[in-house]
Amino acid sequence: MIKVEGYSGKARATTITTEHGEIKTPIFMPVGTRASVKCMWQEDLYEMNAQIILGNTYHLYLRPGHELIEKVGGGLHGFMNWDKPILTDSGGFQVFSLSDINKITEEGVTFSSHIDGSKHLISPEKSMEIQKGLGSDIVMAFDECPKLPATKDTLRESMELTLRWAKRCIDYKLRDYQKLFGIVQGGLHKDLRTECMQRLEEMDFPGLALGGLSVGEKNEEMVDFLNDFVHTMPDQKPRYLMGVGKPLDILNGIRAGIDMFDCVLPTRNARNGQFLTHDGPLNIKNLRFREDTLPADPSCDCKVCKTYSRSYIRHLYTTGEFLAGNLITYHNLYFMIKMTQDARQAILDDRFDDYYKEFYNRYTSRKWAAGQ
Amino acid sequence: MIKVEGYSGKARATTITTEHGEIKTPIFMPVGTRASVKCMWQEDLYEMNAQIILGNTYHLYLRPGHELIEKVGGGLHGFMNWDKPILTDSGGFQVFSLSDINKITEEGVTFSSHIDGSKHLISPEKSMEIQKGLGSDIVMAFDECPKLPATKDTLRESMELTLRWAKRCIDYKLRDYQKLFGIVQGGLHKDLRTECMQRLEEMDFPGLALGGLSVGEKNEEMVDFLNDFVHTMPDQKPRYLMGVGKPLDILNGIRAGIDMFDCVLPTRNARNGQFLTHDGPLNIKNLRFREDTLPADPSCDCKVCKTYSRSYIRHLYTTGEFLAGNLITYHNLYFMIKMTQDARQAILDDRFDDYYKEFYNRYTSRKWAAGQ
Numbered sequence A, B: 001m002i003k004v005e006g007y008s009g010k011a012r013a014t015t016i017t018t019e020h021g022e023i024k025t026p027i028f029m030p031v032g033t034r035a036s037v038k039c040m041w042q043e044d045l046y047e048m049n050a051q052i053i054l055g056n057t058y059h060l061y062l063r064p065g066h067e068l069i070e071k072v073g074g075g076l077h078g079f080m081n082w083d084k085p086i087l088t089d090s091g092g093f094q095v096f097s098l099s100d101i102n103k104i105t106e107e108g109v110t111f112s113s114h115i116d117g118s119k120h121l122i123s124p125e126k127s128m129e130i131q132k133g134l135g136s137d138i139v140m141a142f143d144e145c146p147k148l149p150a151t152k153d154t155l156r157e158s159m160e161l162t163l164r165w166a167k168r169c170i171d172y173k174l175r176d177y178q179k180l181f182g183i184v185q186g187g188l189h190k191d192l193r194t195e196c197m198q199r200l201e202e203m204d205f206p207g208l209a210l211g212g213l214s215v216g217e218k219n220e221e222m223v224d225f226l227n228d229f230v231h232t233m234p235d236q237k238p239r240y241l242m243g244v245g246k247p248l249d250i251l252n253g254i255r256a257g258i259d260m261f262d263c264v265l266p267t268r269n270a271r272n273g274q275f276l277t278h279d280g281p282l283n284i285k286n287l288r289f290r291e292d293t294l295p296a297d298p299s300c301d302c303k304v305c306k307t308y309s310r311s312y313i314r315h316l317y318t319t320g321e322f323l324a325g326n327l328i329t330y331h332n333l334y335f336m337i338k339m340t341q342d343a344r345q346a347i348l349d350d351r352f353d354d355y356y357k358e359f360y361n362r363y364t365s366r367k368w369a370a371g372q
Helices: A041-049 A057-062 A067-074 A076-082 A091-098 A125-133 A150-169 A190-203 A219-232 A247-257 A265-271 A303-307 A310-319 A322-348 A352-363 B041-045 B057-062 B066-073 B076-080 B090-097 B126-135 B152-170 B191-204 B221-233 B247-255 B265-270 B302-306 B310-318 B320-347 B351-365
Strands: A002-008 A011-018 A023-026 A025-028 A053-055 A086-088 A100-104 A109-112 A119-122 A138-140 A179-183 A205-212 A239-241 A260-262 B001-009 B011-018 B021-025 B027-029 B052-057 B086-090 B102-103 B110-112 B119-122 B138-140 B179-184 B208-212 B239-242 B261-264
Touching: A002 A322, A011 A091, A011 A247, A011 A322, A023 A025, A023 A322, A025 A322, A057 A067, A057 A091, A057 A119, A057 A125, A067 A125, A067 B310, A076 A086, A076 B310, A086 A125, A091 A109, A119 A125, A119 A179, A125 A138, A125 A150, A150 A179, A150 A190, A179 A190, A179 B310, A190 A219, A205 A219, A219 A247, A239 B351, A247 A322, A247 A352, A265 A322, A303 A322, A303 B041, A310 A322, A310 B066, A310 B076, A322 A352, A322 B320, B001 B320, B011 B247, B011 B320, B021 B027, B021 B320, B027 B320, B052 B261, B057 B066, B057 B090, B057 B119, B066 B076, B066 B126, B076 B086, B090 B110, B119 B126, B126 B138, B126 B152, B152 B179, B152 B191, B179 B191, B191 B208, B208 B221, B221 B247, B247 B320, B247 B351, B265 B320, B302 B320, B310 B320, B320 B351
Parallel strands: A025 A260, A053 A086, A086 A138, A138 A179, A179 A205, A205 A239, A239 A260, B027 B261, B052 B086, B086 B138, B138 B179, B179 B208, B208 B239, B239 B261
Antiparallel strands: A002 A011, A011 A023, A100 A109, A109 A119, B001 B011, B011 B021, B102 B110, B110 B119
C-alpha cells in the first residue's frame, strides 16, 4: 500500500494508496472526532487539501453508534459525505483517558460512558466490529495505553497484553479494503519498542504506529527516541506517530522518518484563540492586536489570512462570535497541511535539512511579538 | 435611490441603488449584529446572494466601538470585509430591549450596558455619529420604541418624541453617500401612523421604515394593518418593515407592498435546531429524523440540502458539534433569500397571488411531519 518516493536524510516522502484515494506523505490528518472536524464544512477540508481525516471510535460508538452510521451511510464516508480516506483509532486511548474504567481484563476494558455513565465493554473484537461498521480505510489495533510514569516491568506487561490483543485484531475479518495498523508500545525503552515491533512484524500488519508518546515525557526525550528508532522501522510500511502534535514536534517526527500525524491541537487551540503562524503561536486575545490590520500570519495564503485582519478576528473572538472559531480553525489546519506539503517538497528536492532549520528558526523567533 | 419595476397587486419589485451596489427587492437582510452574521463566513453570504446585511449600532458602539471600526477599516465594510450594502439600525430598539434604562429625556436615552453596566447616553446625534463612523449605506433615525400594550395617548407622546428626534437626525451631517430612513411609529392606529408618515415626509427622508410591529399584537392585526397602510406610503421611496419576521409574515409584508425585511429568526432558530423548509419549520432534534437520509428540505438546492442528510445533521446537533449551527444557518438564510427572489420573479411576471397561495398552502401543510 505504500510507495517510497525519496529520502532526505531520514525524512521521507511516500504515496500511500487506499480504497478512497492516495495520500501523499508526510501528512497531517485533521481530527474529526464525532464525524465532524470541529467548525469545518467538509468542503473546507477539500479546499485546504486535507487528504485524510481521523474519526474517533470511542465517540462514534457512543453517539450515534456504528450501527446507525452503517445503516444510514454505509459507513462514515457516506454518513458524513467525505469521499477521501479516513483513519479511525481503536477507541483505546479514549477509553483510558475519558471514561471511568471499571476493569481491564484479558477480554478487554469495561468502562462507564463519559456521557451517561452507561456500562460498556470494548474488546479487541468489539473495536474491530465498530471500525468495520465505520468502514474506515485505515483501522487501528486495540491497545492498552499504560499510565506514565511506569516501571519497565509495568510497560512490559502492558506491551504483552497489547501484543495478545493485536493478534486478536488481526484475526478479525474486516472489510476487504480496510488496512489494519499495529501499534508499537514500550515507552522510551528502545529494547521494548524493538521487541514489540518485531513481534508485530511477525503478524505482518500493513502499517505500524507509534503509541504512547507525547504523554508526559520531556520533549527532547521523545525527539531523541524518534531519531534513534523510526529509521529501524520497516521501509515498506506506513509509519504513523499517534496524537503528535505541535508544529515543531511534527517537523521533528518528519526528520526522524515518520509519514503520518494527527493531533487536536490546531482545532482545539483555535477555539482558545491561538493562531499557528510561521513566526510562532499567536494569541488573538492579546490587546496588542486590537488595532492591528495585518492578517494573522502575513506569510500565509489561506483565505482567512488573505481576507481578515487581526483586529477583526480579535473582535469576533472577544465578543464570542462563532465565526472566530471557524476562521482560526481553518487557518490552523491549512497551516499544518501546508507545512507537511512544504516538507514533502523539500524531501523530494533533498533539501529537508535546510527547510527544517529555516522553519524552526523562524517559528521560535516569535517575530510577530515585536510588531511588524 | 429607487426604481419601481413592477407591481402585482400591491406587491412590488424595485431596484434600490446604494454606494455599495444595487439591491433587488423584495429582499431579506441577514442580521450581522456584531459585524458578523452568526456562524457565516462573508463568502457564504456572497454565495447565497445576500444583497445587503444589517449591523446593530448598539452592539457595535459597545464593542469594539465605532471609532475602532472607522480607524481600522474606514467603517464596517472594510472592518469586516463586506463590500455590498450595509444597513445599520439606530440602536434605539436594543437600548430599549437589552439595557437597563436609567432615563429617557428630550436629549436622549441614558442606559447601562448589558455587558459591564457602564453608563452611556445615546441621543439622536450620538446615534448618527456612530452610524457615520460605521459608514453604512442606509442609516436609521433614532426613535423611541414604546412598550406595548400602550394607550393611544402614550403612543402619541412617543410618536411626537420620535418626530422631534427624527428632525435632529436629519439635521446631522452624515457621509455624503449615506441615506437616512425615517421610522413611522403609531402602533396599530392608522390615523397616528398616517400623521407620523406625513410629518416625516415633510422632512423628506429618502426612505421610510415601519417600526413597532410584531411586538406583541396579534398576527392578523399586523397583517390587516399592513394591507391597509403600506400602499399609502410614497411610491418612490423604499419601504422597510423592521424586525419582521417569520417566512409567512414576510410573504404577507410583500403582498402589502413592503420592499425590505430583516429578522434574527433564521439565524437564531438555526442554533436551536430549526430548519425552515417549504413544508414548514422542522426541528432536527426530533427522534423521527434519526435514520432519515433525506435532506432537511428536499425542495431546496442549497449546498447543505444537496450534501447532508437529516440523520447526519441531527447527530451533529445532538452532540453539540459546531458544524450543526453552520449548516442550519446557511440553509435558513438561503431559504429566506430564495423565497424573496422567487417572490420578486412572481411580481415581475404578475403572478404574485398564485405564488403566495402556493407557498402559503405548502408551508402550512407540514408535510414533512407525515414522512416522505
